[in-house]
Amino acid sequence: MTLRNKKIVLAVLLILQLVELVALAESLVPLGLVVPLLSLALLAWLFAERHHESLPATVDRLEPVVVMVPEADEPSQIQSHSPVQKPEIDLSLLMEQQVSIHLAGQLSRLVSDDTEKAVMTLSNSIFGLLQTSKKVSLNIEESLKTLTGGEAGLDSMVQHLDTHWQAFNNLGQNFDTLRQALEKDIHVLSVTVGAINEFSDRISDLADQTNVLAINASIEAARVGLPGRGFAVIANQVQLLAKNSKTIAETMAETVRNVVSTVELSFQRQTERIRTSEKLIARSEHDLRDWSQKVEPQVQRVELLVNQSRSMAELVTQELNSVTVSLQFQDRVRQILEHLEVLTRSAGDDLANLTEVPLSGVSENVRMRAVERASKLFTVEQEWSLVGGRRSNENNGPRVELF
Amino acid sequence: MGKKILCIDDSSTIRMLVKKTLLPLDYEVLEAENGKQGLEMAINNPVDLLLVDINMPVMNGFECVAAVKALPQYAKVPMVFLTTESSQEKKDQGRQLGVSGWIIKPFEPDGLVKILRMLLP
Numbered sequence: 233m234t235l236r237n238k239k240i241v242l243a244v245l246l247i248l249q250l251v252e253l254v255a256l257a258e259s260l261v262p263l264g265l266v267v268p269l270l271s272l273a274l275l276a277w278l279f280a281e282r283h284h285e286s287l288p289a290t291v292d293r294l295e296p297v298v299v300m301v302p303e304a305d306e307p308s309q310i311q312s313h314s315p316v317q318k319p320e321i322d323l324s325l326l327m328e329q330q331v332s333i334h335l336a337g338q339l340s341r342l343v344s345d346d347t348e349k350a351v352m353t354l355s356n357s358i359f360g361l362l363q364t365s366k367k368v369s370l371n372i373e374e375s376l377k378t379l380t381g382g383e384a385g386l387d388s389m390v391q392h393l394d395t396h397w398q399a400f401n402n403l404g405q406n407f408d409t410l411r412q413a414l415e416k417d418i419h420v421l422s423v424t425v426g427a428i429n430e431f432s433d434r435i436s437d438l439a440d441q442t443n444v445l446a447i448n449a450s451i452e453a454a455r456v457g458l459p460g461r462g463f464a465v466i467a468n469q470v471q472l473l474a475k476n477s478k479t480i481a482e483t484m485a486e487t488v489r490n491v492v493s494t495v496e497l498s499f500q501r502q503t504e505r506i507r508t509s510e511k512l513i514a515r516s517e518h519d520l521r522d523w524s525q526k527v528e529p530q531v532q533r534v535e536l537l538v539n540q541s542r543s544m545a546e547l548v549t550q551e552l553n554s555v556t557v558s559l560q561f562q563d564r565v566r567q568i569l570e571h572l573e574v575l576t577r578s579a580g581d582d583l584a585n586l587t588e589v590p591l592s593g594v595s596e597n598v599r600m601r602a603v604e605r606a607s608k609l610f611t612v613e614q615e616w617s618l619v620g621g622r623r624s625n626e627n628n629g630p631r632v633e634l635f
Numbered sequence: 636m637g638k639k640i641l642c643i644d645d646s647s648t649i650r651m652l653v654k655k656t657l658l659p660l661d662y663e664v665l666e667a668e669n670g671k672q673g674l675e676m677a678i679n680n681p682v683d684l685l686l687v688d689i690n691m692p693v694m695n696g697f698e699c700v701a702a703v704k705a706l707p708q709y710a711k712v713p714m715v716f717l718t719t720e721s722s723q724e725k726k727d728q729g730r731q732l733g734v735s736g737w738i739i740k741p742f743e744p745d746g747l748v749k750i751l752r753m754l755l756p
Contacts, residue, residue, distance in 0.1 A: 348647070348648065351648045352647070352648065355648070355651055355652060355655060359655040363659060549744075549745070552744060554743075556652055556656070556741070556743060557741040558741075559741075560648070560649065560652065560740055560741030560742070563646055563648040564719075564741075566648070
């Protein structure tokens with residue numbers, strides 16, 4: 233083995249370790265299992281080489297005489313034609329590694345492609361969610377603003393309710409004042425009617441006294457005789473006058489009583505109406521106040537919802553920042569895997585140069601050995617697809633099944 | 636459509652993230668996957684700002700910016716490096732080329748938008 237080839241093997245080892253590191257960091261199970269196996273195989277091979285003899289000496293001595301065994305169905309060997317030493321290198325193992333490295337490169341490509349697809353899909357979903365969230369938040373904000381603002385909004389309604397409540401309050405006070413004034417007027421009317429009744433009684437008394445006086449005057453005129461006739465006539469007239477005066481006084485008193493009765497009844501009715509109105513106003517005022525008090529917390533709740541909606545949109549935007557950063561880290565992993573694939577391919581080419589057998593020239597037996605060793609670790613369908621698909625059909629059932 | 640941004644990056648993911656970040660803000664985003672393609676697009680489609688990666692195949696970001704800056708119509712067009720590079724040496728190199736800003740990947744959408752709004756008020 234030449235120093236150059238030794239370097240190639242070491243480079244392959246380094247690449248495999250890098251692949252393993254990335255695989256472990258990203259929890260890529262298939263790579264995380266395949267890579268250590270390949271590394272161990274190479275290390276074992278190197279270890280075996282080192283125990284034969286020192287590397288430079290072996291390399292110098294073997295290089296001119298190494299030939300490849302043409303038949304690759306059985307484990308091939310590199311044989312020395314030197315008559316003195318015939319160290320053997322298992323060429324088939326090298327070719328198996330060639331296949332394994334090729335598989336590792338394909339796996340890198342697989343993970344890289346899948347990562348890219350996943351990042352794209354995730355990005356589309358996340359940004360789609362963000363846009364939807366922003367739209368929903370905006371709609372909520374606008375709807376709630378419409379609900380609370382404007383002429384028909386809750387804020388305006390609360391103000392209207394307060395205004396109406398104030399108007400009802402004033403109306404109630406006005407009715408109260410009106411009722412008090414009415415009651416005062418009723419009292420004044422009552423006093424006035426009392427005075428009129430008193431006057432009427434006094435007139436009636438005066439009429440009675442005048443009547444008595446007229447009767448006495450008639451008696452005295454009769455006693456005087458003929459000369460008193462004229463006086464008797466006057467006395468009769470006075471008596472008639474007294475009767476008329478009394479009738480007028482009684483009629484007046486009766487009329488006043490009727491008027492007072494009507495007015496009092498009217499006043500009572502008005503007072504009753506005013507009281508009923510006052511009660512209605514008081515109830516409406518209470519209802520308005522009640523509504524106002526009920527609506528006000530709703531308005532505050534709506535305002536709170538608007539603020540919460542705004543905060544949620546801001547939070548989503550902040551989260552998007554970290555998601556975007558994470559997606560870029562995923563993209564870095566994808567790029568590293570792409571680089572690893574290139575390096576792996578290069579190492580595979582170097583191994584092909586070393587064995588002087590291109591990958592396509594590796595025998596089916598050797599290829600199958602490498603595939604079998606790698607496929608023991610396969611867990612996902614895509615890995616099987618790299619080696620021509622799973623041999624058994626054990627996964628052909630439904631994805632979800634109840635037994 | 637608003638201002639036109641040309642994003643030159645070999646990573647389709649980065650280009651997509653830039654696009655997704657800027658489209659809702661009414662920016663128009665053109666994409667190129669290497670410096671050469673970016674230069675051709677800049678010539679054929681006048682843009683208001685260039686977001687350029689540094690490490691790209693075919694033509695790297697420095698070469699691309701130098702070439703675009705040499706075009707008379709782009710003498711005053713702002714250009715920003717969007718890159719994983721963060722060394723002072725590279726930044727000085729960018730400053731000498733006349734770029735307006737430097738964003739280190741991974742970038743946050745808010746940071747990107749903030750810089751764009753400053754450069755394209």
